[in-house]
Amino acid sequence: MRYSAWQVIRQGLTGNRGWAPVWRDPAPRPAYDVVIVGGGGHGLATAYYLAKNHGITNVAVLEKGYLGGGNVGRNTTIVRANYLLPGNSEFYSHSLKLWEGLEEELNFNVMHSQRGVINIFHSDAQRDAAARRGNAMLAQGDDAILLDRDGVRAMLPYLDFDQARFPIHGGLYHPRGGTARHDAVAWGFARGADRLGVDLIQNCEVTGISVEGGQVRGVETTRGAIRAGKVGLAAAGRSSQVAAMAGLRLPIESHVLQAFVTEGLKPVVDHVVTFGMGHFYISQSDKGGLVFGGDLDFYASYAARGNLPMAEHVMEAGVALMPMLARARVLRSWGGIMDMTPDGSPIIDRTPVGGLFLNAGWCYGGFKAVPGSGWSFAHLIATGAPHGPAARYRLDRFARGDLIDEEGRGSQHNLH
Amino acid sequence: MRIDCPLCGARDRREFHYLGAAVYLDRPGPAAGPEAWDAYLHQRENPAGRGRELWCHEAGCGAWLAVERDMTSHAVVSVRLAEAGA
Numbered sequence: 001m002r003y004s005a006w007q008v009i010r011q012g013l014t015g016n017r018g019w020a021p022v023w024r025d026p027a028p029r030p031a032y033d034v035v036i037v038g039g040g041g042h043g044l045a046t047a048y049y050l051a052k053n054h055g056i057t058n059v060a061v062l063e064k065g066y067l068g069g070g071n072v073g074r075n076t077t078i079v080r081a082n083y084l085l086p087g088n089s090e091f092y093s094h095s096l097k098l099w100e101g102l103e104e105e106l107n108f109n110v111m112h113s114q115r116g117v118i119n120i121f122h123s124d125a126q127r128d129a130a131a132r133r134g135n136a137m138l139a140q141g142d143d144a145i146l147l148d149r150d151g152v153r154a155m156l157p158y159l160d161f162d163q164a165r166f167p168i169h170g171g172l173y174h175p176r177g178g179t180a181r182h183d184a185v186a187w188g189f190a191r192g193a194d195r196l197g198v199d200l201i202q203n204c205e206v207t208g209i210s211v212e213g214g215q216v217r218g219v220e221t222t223r224g225a226i227r228a229g230k231v232g233l234a235a236a237g238r239s240s241q242v243a244a245m246a247g248l249r250l251p252i253e254s255h256v257l258q259a260f261v262t263e264g265l266k267p268v269v270d271h272v273v274t275f276g277m278g279h280f281y282i283s284q285s286d287k288g289g290l291v292f293g294g295d296l297d298f299y300a301s302y303a304a305r306g307n308l309p310m311a312e313h314v315m316e317a318g319v320a321l322m323p324m325l326a327r328a329r330v331l332r333s334w335g336g337i338m339d340m341t342p343d344g345s346p347i348i349d350r351t352p353v354g355g356l357f358l359n360a361g362w363c364y365g366g367f368k369a370v371p372g373s374g375w376s377f378a379h380l381i382a383t384g385a386p387h388g389p390a391a392r393y394r395l396d397r398f399a400r401g402d403l404i405d406e407e408g409r410g411s412q413h414n415l416h
Numbered sequence: 417m418r419i420d421c422p423l424c425g426a427r428d429r430r431e432f433h434y435l436g437a438a439v440y441l442d443r444p445g446p447a448a449g450p451e452a453w454d455a456y457l458h459q460r461e462n463p464a465g466r467g468r469e470l471w472c473h474e475a476g477c478g479a480w481l482a483v484e485r486d487m488t489s490h491a492v493v494s495v496r497l498a499e500a501g502a
Binding site: 238240241249250251252253254298299300301302303307309342398399411412413414 | 417428429430434435436437450451454457458459460461462464467469471485487488489490
């Protein structure tokens with residue numbers, strides 16, 4: 001069924017009895033051309049673009065839980081392309097362009113809202129860094145506006161501009177940045193992939209990867225063995241465990257990142273605002289909840305929940321930036337498991353095993369990357385060659401010393 | 417989360433700084449090849465279970481500690497001084 005305003009009216013007038021399940025629930029077949037491990041945003045987008053761009057439809061996406069039940073539903077939904085370094089800049093620029101056409105492409109409302117992202121700065125040196133980053137964004141063909149203090153005040157009058165520790169000097173405004181409804185992105189790609197013939201197989205955990213003579217032959221799962229010509233891994237958060245099934249060791253350490261949401265409030269925060277010095281960022285969901293988060297808990301973790309010291313720190317930073325936040329009541333918090341790489345940038349590459357491809361290491365950047373990652377990973381799997389905007393996301397760049405260290409912090413997994 | 421420092425006793429996680437996996441105790445020699453340095457700096461076992469890591473009691477005695485911890489439950493299994501060997 002094609003979704004449209006006409007369908008909403010028609011179904012509304014006929015008792016909403018005509019809506020059908022959005023995707024099939026097939027049993028796994030014995031063999032596929034391509035098997036994607038992981039039914040989150042990246043895996044589903046990869047399957048969609050394999051079918052759409054490359055005509056490869058004999059594809060299965062294997063998900064150990066339910067579609068979109070992992071990190072694609074555990075983030076803070078921010079979509080932006082404000083990166084500095086070659087490698088990241090062109091990749092996230094491409095991804096943002098895909099976001100801008102995504103709802104038409106998928107015929108699905110992902111509630112993409114380009115409300116603008118504003119990074120606040122507090123000193124002359126930070127202003128220089130913001131100007132440099134803005135120029136890099138403009139050179140990439142994206143948008144950036146350097147705001148002075150009055151410019152920020154006109155847009156965000158509710159901030160504390162004169163706090164003693166971090167007085168606000170201005171901000172870098174990225175108008176095309178914004179948010180999207182994260183579940184809908186997974187559902188939209190799932191529906192699109194299913195309609196093109198991809199089998200989306202849930203409750204199917206991969207327990208082994210069959211490799212013979214250096215070539216991947218298929219996967220073992222809790223629903224039986226499945227042969228495959230090619231296998232793509234898109235299981236960020238558990239990448240190390242999945243890759244270990246094929247004998248690979250990855251440059252990844254898993255960390256927990258917390259996020260928080262308040263009870264629903266009237267519209268008050270109209271943009272995405274980031275307070276880098278306090279490790280705090282915030283936006284408001286369409287439902288009214290203030291969605292905010294901070295930095296990693298900083299120690300390795302697979303628990304999808306964090307510790308109280310970081311919760312306390314995030315609340316303090318938030319109230320320092322936006323004193324009115326003290327009056328809001330926090331509804332709940334959650335943690336997502338991040339594949340942290342030593343340079344803070346992801347991996348989309350071949351592996352030493354023939355026919356086995358890796359999509360991993362998304363750190364905190366995975367959600368906004370979903371369409372671009374799917375597009376580039378599908379290209380890599382279909383053609384065997386890296387896709388232009390993702391060509392620098394190589395697995396061996398660490399050994400070669402060719403890092404993409406956006407924050408310039410050196411090779412330590414938890415510092416990015 | 418509390419960590420039982422061998423010198424100071426059990427203290428809150430806030431007093432400790434996390435560096436990373438205990439592989440940092442095995443720094444390669446200057447003549448070790450690029451593969452050894454890649455393994456030391458980048459590649460990680462990253463267990464979803466027990467693993468050993470390096471913490472510093474920075475707001476306490478300042479000692480470097482080799483901590484065995486469960487990454488899924490955050491339970492601290494054992495703590496030793498790093499200089500005693502991990």
